[in-house]
Amino acid sequence: MFDTDRRLFLTPEAIALDDPKYPRSWLETPAPTPPTGQYSG
Amino acid sequence: MPSYRQLGKLPPKRHIQLRNETGGFLNEGLYYEHVVTTQGFDRAYSIMYHLRPPTRITASETAGKIELRKVDEQELRHHHIETQKLARSGDPVTGRVPMMFNEDVVAWRSKPDRPQAELYRNGAADEVIFVHQGSGILETVYGKLPYRRGDYIVVPRTTTYRLVADDIQKEDHLVLECFGQVRVPTRYQNPDGQMYLGVPYYERDFHSPADLLTIDSETPTTILIKDRDRLTRVTMPHHPFDVVGWDGFLYPYTFNAWDFEPLTGTTHLPPPFQQTFECRGFVICTFAPRYLDHHPQAIKVPYVHSNVEADEVLFYVDGEFGSRRGVGLGSMTLHPGGIPHGPRQSCSTLIAASF
Numbered sequence: 001m002f003d004t005d006r007r008l009f010l011t012p013e014a015i016a017l018d019d020p021k022y023p024r025s026w027l028e029t030p031a032p033t034p035p036t037g038q039y040s041g
Numbered sequence: 042m043p044s045y046r047q048l049g050k051l052p053p054k055r056h057i058q059l060r061n062e063t064g065g066f067l068n069e070g071l072y073y074e075h076v077v078t079t080q081g082f083d084r085a086y087s088i089m090y091h092l093r094p095p096t097r098i099t100a101s102e103t104a105g106k107i108e109l110r111k112v113d114e115q116e117l118r119h120h121h122i123e124t125q126k127l128a129r130s131g132d133p134v135t136g137r138v139p140m141m142f143n144e145d146v147v148a149w150r151s152k153p154d155r156p157q158a159e160l161y162r163n164g165a166a167d168e169v170i171f172v173h174q175g176s177g178i179l180e181t182v183y184g185k186l187p188y189r190r191g192d193y194i195v196v197p198r199t200t201t202y203r204l205v206a207d208d209i210q211k212e213d214h215l216v217l218e219c220f221g222q223v224r225v226p227t228r229y230q231n232p233d234g235q236m237y238l239g240v241p242y243y244e245r246d247f248h249s250p251a252d253l254l255t256i257d258s259e260t261p262t263t264i265l266i267k268d269r270d271r272l273t274r275v276t277m278p279h280h281p282f283d284v285v286g287w288d289g290f291l292y293p294y295t296f297n298a299w300d301f302e303p304l305t306g307t308t309h310l311p312p313p314f315q316q317t318f319e320c321r322g323f324v325i326c327t328f329a330p331r332y333l334d335h336h337p338q339a340i341k342v343p344y345v346h347s348n349v350e351a352d353e354v355l356f357y358v359d360g361e362f363g364s365r366r367g368v369g370l371g372s373m374t375l376h377p378g379g380i381p382h383g384p385r386q387s388c389s390t391l392i393a394a395s396f
Contacts, residue, residue, distance in 0.1 A: 001313050003350040004322045006143040008375065009111040014122045014140040019367070022121035022374075023382075 043225055043247040043294065044234070048184060049255075049286030050090060059090050059286075066093045072285055077199060079222060079291060087289025089182070092257055093279050104265060104272035109142050117379055125371030129154040133204040134161045134265070137216055140373060141354070145322030148354065148373075149216040156209055160281065162201045165268035167223040168216060169318070169325065170194040170204075171298075173358060173371060175212035178205045182284055183292045184250030191358070192295040193317070193325075195223050200293055201264055201281050213371070215356050221321020241317070241327075246300040249292050256280040298358065303331035308339050311346075323351070330360070345383030352377045 010018075050072070052059040059072040066073070072090040079085050122140060129152040130136050137149035147166075172192045179186040179194055181202040188194050196202060206212045229240040236243045258280040266273045296317070304314045315326040333341045353376040357368055368374065376382040 001316055001319070001324045004143075004145065005350070006145060006322055007377065008141045008143050008352045008354070009109075010114065010120065010122075010141050010375065011139045012110055012112055013138050014120075014124075014373075015112050017123045017126055019121040019123060022367075023119045 044244045046249045047288035049253050051286045085290040087291040089284045089287035092283035098275050099278050100276040104274040106270050120375040122373040124150045132157045147218040151214040157203050160264045162266045164266050166218045166220050167198050168196040171215040173213040177207045181293050184253040186250045191298040196293045219320045223318050223320050226319045241302045247294050249294045254282050256282045298327050301327040301329040303329045305332045307336035308334050342384045345381050347381040348378045
């Protein structure tokens with residue numbers, strides 16, 4: 001699709017809403033249920 | 042741009058007189074042509090006709106600066122930014138809160154608590170306003186553009202507008218300020234400029250202003266103009282929404298995420314199949330509800346991947362996201378290049394705007 005060497009920088013406003021443990025925070029929680037149907041909606 | 046559109050009064054040829062039989066400004070008997078071009082006259086353009094010359098400016102003053110600040114990150118890691126916790130404040134323009142940026146794009150979140158105070162124009166960037174929640178009308182110099190939940194509102198640079206919400210307390214936007222032009226992917230259009238059969242959307246899915254908003258008023262009107270980090274307030278001696286007709290390929294439009302027709306395979310198809318817009322230095326994709334991969338041994342989730350030349354951002358819009366607990370509607374996750382990422386175990390994202 002595209003390429004870029006321009007990384008994204010987070011702002012202090014974003015960091016104020018950041019989960020500092022992510023992604024460990026979701027690795028430490030029970031796994032979600034995988035989709036079983038044939039339609040994602 | 043999706044396709045050619047026209048609205049209102051037009052002369053039979055470009056660059057000839059469009060007579061105003063009521064006399065008009067200074068009794069000159071004319072409507073005033075205004076050509077809005079991109080890429081140095083070479084790409085999409087529109088021609089509009091005003092009641093008064095659009096060059097009439099009686100005052101111009103600085104209105105401050107918006108300086109984006111970088112966080113000095115100590116480590117390379119994924120981020121989960123819980124933007125759903127952002128407090129409601131400001132108006133739909135001045136209340137925008139910057140989340141992340143580079144030289145090509147700034148991503149803002151906006152949850153306004155008051156109506157837009159004055160007309161606004163981004164002079165240096167196209168804007169994509171994704172309507173996470175809300176509905177209303179974007180009043181523009183091209184006319185009135187209704188919007189609703191799930192719309193991408195694409196606003197070409199230099200478009201003067203005011204966002205008029207049905208209920209300002211329900212508005213919730215992701216705004217991408219795009220310093221290159223926002224376009225339909227070139228590979229979606231045939232050499233005749235029409236969408237190929239089989240691409241995820243067609244011309245009918247794109248909605249441009251259907252009604253003009255022509256205000257004939259000599260009341261002085263201010264416009265707040267942003268170009269990169271600089272804000273300027275200009276005053277015109279008349280209302281700038283004075284267009285009686287326009288045509289061309291350059292105009293604000295909406296495309297609703299729920300109109301995106303996802304393509305599927307027996308096994309998982311990669312993000313290029315979800316691409317919605319192309320921009321300089323990044324793309325915007327829509328992960329819409331889809332028929333799940335149906336190979337007997339299909340793994341019905343995206344595979345772990347490394348974007349070795351790009352960062353990936355997901356904005357979670359609707360449905361239940363199955364791969365990561367704690368990621369909710371309105372969450373943004375940033376997955377930088379350099380470390381792989383993927384679902385924990387399953388992924389049933391309904392719609393995630395990704396850029």
